[in-house]
Amino acid sequence: MEKTSKKTKVNTKVKKDSYLKSVGKELKLVKWPTWKExxxxxxxTVVLIVIVVGFFLLLNLLLAVxxxxxx
Numbered sequence: 037m038e039k040t041s042k043k044t045k046v047n048t049k050v051k052k053d054s055y056l057k058s059v060g061k062e063l064k065l066v067k068w069p070t071w072k073e074x075x076x077x078x079x080x081t082v083v084l085i086v087i088v089v090g091f092f093l094l095l096n097l098l099l100a101v102x103x104x105x106x107x
Contacts, residue, residue, distance in 0.1 A: 069077075
């Protein structure tokens, strides 16, 4: 038995916008942060990094002292 397949062509008209126009439309929908929000988040990030660095610095110093006791 032979299988017959029917190829159907679907004609759909797609409005062809250029890629950059589509990107531009999407970027207009984005809610961009204000400079105040950016500054606030930047400061929070830097403070968190300083806290984490300080924690690991103190941990490193503590472990070096403890290691010195046993060697």
